[in-house]
Each structure stands twice: as C-alpha cells, then as structure tokens.
Amino acid sequence: MLNIASKLSLAALLVGTINTAFAATTPAAAPAAATPAPATTAAPAAEDIAKYRHHIMETLGNMKTTIEFLLKGKVAANAGSIADQAKVMAMLTKNIPAMFPKGSTTHKSDAMPVIWEKWADFEKLAQDVATKADTLAKVAVAGNAADTEAKLKDLGAACKACHKDFRKDN
Amino acid sequence: MHITRKLLSLAASSVLLWNTASFAVDDAELRKKGEYIFHLAGCMGCHTDTKNKGALLAGGLSFNTPFGKFYSPNITPDPVHGIGKWTEADFIKALREGVSPQGKQYYPVFPYTAYSQMQLGDIKALWAYLHSISAVAQPSKEHELSWYVFRVSNRGWKMLYFTSKEWENIAGKSAAWNRGAYIANALAHCGECHTPRNMFGALKTSQHYAGNLAGPEGAKVPNITHDVETGIGGWKKDELLAFFSEGATPDGDYTGGLMAEVVDNSLKYLSKEDAEALVSYLAEVPAISNVIKSKEKKRRSD
Numbered sequence: 001m002l003n004i005a006s007k008l009s010l011a012a013l014l015v016g017t018i019n020t021a022f023a024a025t026t027p028a029a030a031p032a033a034a035t036p037a038p039a040t041t042a043a044p045a046a047e048d049i050a051k052y053r054h055h056i057m058e059t060l061g062n063m064k065t066t067i068e069f070l071l072k073g074k075v076a077a078n079a080g081s082i083a084d085q086a087k088v089m090a091m092l093t094k095n096i097p098a099m100f101p102k103g104s105t106t107h108k109s110d111a112m113p114v115i116w117e118k119w120a121d122f123e124k125l126a127q128d129v130a131t132k133a134d135t136l137a138k139v140a141v142a143g144n145a146a147d148t149e150a151k152l153k154d155l156g157a158a159c160k161a162c163h164k165d166f167r168k169d170n
Numbered sequence: 171m172h173i174t175r176k177l178l179s180l181a182a183s184s185v186l187l188w189n190t191a192s193f194a195v196d197d198a199e200l201r202k203k204g205e206y207i208f209h210l211a212g213c214m215g216c217h218t219d220t221k222n223k224g225a226l227l228a229g230g231l232s233f234n235t236p237f238g239k240f241y242s243p244n245i246t247p248d249p250v251h252g253i254g255k256w257t258e259a260d261f262i263k264a265l266r267e268g269v270s271p272q273g274k275q276y277y278p279v280f281p282y283t284a285y286s287q288m289q290l291g292d293i294k295a296l297w298a299y300l301h302s303i304s305a306v307a308q309p310s311k312e313h314e315l316s317w318y319v320f321r322v323s324n325r326g327w328k329m330l331y332f333t334s335k336e337w338e339n340i341a342g343k344s345a346a347w348n349r350g351a352y353i354a355n356a357l358a359h360c361g362e363c364h365t366p367r368n369m370f371g372a373l374k375t376s377q378h379y380a381g382n383l384a385g386p387e388g389a390k391v392p393n394i395t396h397d398v399e400t401g402i403g404g405w406k407k408d409e410l411l412a413f414f415s416e417g418a419t420p421d422g423d424y425t426g427g428l429m430a431e432v433v434d435n436s437l438k439y440l441s442k443e444d445a446e447a448l449v450s451y452l453a454e455v456p457a458i459s460n461v462i463k464s465k466e467k468k469r470r471s472d
Contacts, residue, residue: 058422060422061421061422061423061424062422063422064418065421110426153416156416157416159424160416160417160425160426160430160433161430163423163425163426163427165221166426167426167427168389168427169385169390169426169427169428169429170390170463
C-alpha cells in the first residue's frame, strides 16, 4: 500500500513526464478539439500507451481521493496541498485524447472501439474534463473548501460521462 | 378525455373531502411522487433512446439478449403509438401481472417481475406522472427474436418463475432495512443485472446479487453481496453513499457503462433517508464468494 507521500511523488513524476511529452508533441496553446484524428499506430506502441494511460487514469483517481481526504479532514492539512493536488489533475487532463491512439486496446483495456468511430464526441468529453479540472484548480488555489468540493463533484460527473459512453463494463 | 379525467379526479377528491374531512392529495403532489418513483424504478434508461437524442419515453432502445433483440415500446400518452388509451387498471395489470390490455404476455426483459412487488400507491402515483408527460407519435419497433421464442410461451415461463405479490415488510427487520429492500428489489431492480440467470433467463435466487458474467449487452456485472473479498463487503457507508450520488468508487474511479446510467437515471435522485435505507439493506445481503472482477483487472497499469 502506497502512502500519500509516495503517491504524491509518483504524481509529480508523472506530471514531469506528461509535460515533456506534451512539449514535444503539441503546441502549448492548441485546443484539444484541434487534435487530428489518430492514425493507426504500429502494434508495439499499443501496449505501452495503454499501460501509460492506466497510470495516468489511476493517478487522476488517486488525486481525487487524496483531495477528499484533505477536504473532509480525514488527514491533517499539512499532509498535502489541495491546491497542488488539484493542479496535478488539471495538468494530467490537458490532452486525454492523445493517450488513445487508434487500436490501443490490446493490453488489459476496457476502452471501447466505438471511441474511434465517435472521435469528436470523445474529444468533447475529454475537453469538458480538462475545463472542469482547470476550474477546480482555480477554486482550490483560492482556498474555499465548499467551492472546491462542489467543483470536484462537477469534475467527477464529467469523468463519469466519458466512462458511461466509452468504457466497457468489467 | 382530459376533461373527463379532471372531472373524475375532482369527483374523487370531493369524496375524499367528504369521507375524511381532510385535504385531498393534490394532483401535482401525486405527480411529484410519481416522478420520484419513475426515477428510482429506472423506466427512463430503458424507454428513452438518450444516445440518439430520442424523445422522453418514446422507446426504440434495443436490447440484445440470448433470445434475440428486443425493442422498448413507446410509453408516452400518445393514443395511437403509446399508452394514451390505457386506463389506470390496465397499467396496474401490466406492472403486476406482465399482461397487456389486449391480454398479450410480456417478455421478462420488461422487469415487471420486480415491479409486481410495487405498492399500489406507488403504481398509481407513477401512472399520474406518466400521464403528465408529452405524447410522442412515434411507432414502436417489432422485436427481432429467435425462431423458438413466442409470446405464448411467456405464460409457461410465468408459471415456473413468477408470482405476483406486493412487497410486504419483513418482521424483525428495521424500517430502514425494509425500505431499502423495497427500493432495491421492487423499484431499482438491482438483481436484474447483478443476479445471474438460468438458461431460461430467470434469476437464480440462490445467487442473489452475487454478480453476473453474462449481464445485459455482455456486461460483466460485479458481485455486490456483503462478501469482503469478492463483493462490496469492504465498502463503508459513506463510500456507498458517494457511489449512489456520484458513481464514485472507493478506489478513486468513476463507474461507467450501464451502472453510470443507473446512477444518472436513478440512484442520484435518492433522498437522503432512502439512500441510507439502501445502505442498510446492502449491508445485510448475505455474502456469497464469487469472483467477477479479477485482481488483475483492478489494477491495470501493472
């Protein structure tokens, strides 16, 4: 069982990775809607990208859980920073579609193939999550607990919306 | 038609006034109660084709089953394509006995098997609500079933697997448990997905809520008995409440697919007391060890 501190450092590490990945592939200001439809990728990369997105998705879930620990006072306030953890969520959700190249469903994946048939819808749900995570980060920095809790719920509803349409029941 | 109904209900309310000298239940109040029942009973998810932006309760959703493809009918008050010509008694009979006004035996994809346990007052409220929504003139689609499936055989099926009986509270259990059992089994029909079926499509009652590898649309439906290892015995009360209201799971994930629909269409509407009642009931669902979600699936990044 990872403790919170090591989860946090894992997240920090992931943020580092994803930031560099983005710097290399997408211009900073490009809106997610402009991402071109993914080309068919070579087989060897499929497994890695699936594993990679599992790590990112799990980290999103972990950040959400640790924010709740802090918000509800289940752990002492100095065990983490709601604002930092919210910022991690905002950073990690900037370009979710890039983690879903076509055909990357071979490694323990519940991603539904319909993702690539309804790519525009998928991008829209991803963009909605990115926007809501940004809002969460902003209110978390401002520091009002009730606002933060409300925005965290909004974000969660947006995560669920994508899982509803694009993830297999398993 | 509408005027007659108004008059009838006026007459009914004056009778009430006379009899009890109290205030009659307001129509709007009854519809509001009906809407709540409508949400909890999950009629929305099956009778509205949300994915294709279909009109409320106009049907047209398809269900792939081992017996063929079923389509949900239009249940708006349209007199031709919906249930506009039905009487309240017809509606009660459909839910309680699984029989249409023309005597057609319904297939159990329509979970009348659960709704037959609904309290009469709830069915009546539901009827009042259903009659208040907009009529949609959209024809219902014919089912596309395997050659060996017939409506008449539903009669035999019922003799084997169905008894119509309104829910009765079980003595010795708390009020909360009883309310939770009613919500889970008569309204929200959790077992329709979470309990496995035999080869005739009937629920295996000995495996109540133990999970179903062959759920609707091929879904793997998890074990939600109180078993700690393979079910949800380890979930705390506030984790279950967060699941009902937001679809959030204790591991930080958000539920998807069919269950996300159940949360969005039904569970998020639960009043605080009803949500707590459902928790009380789930906490006492006998533990059955049955692995549906493998450990490997739980942490996919490894």
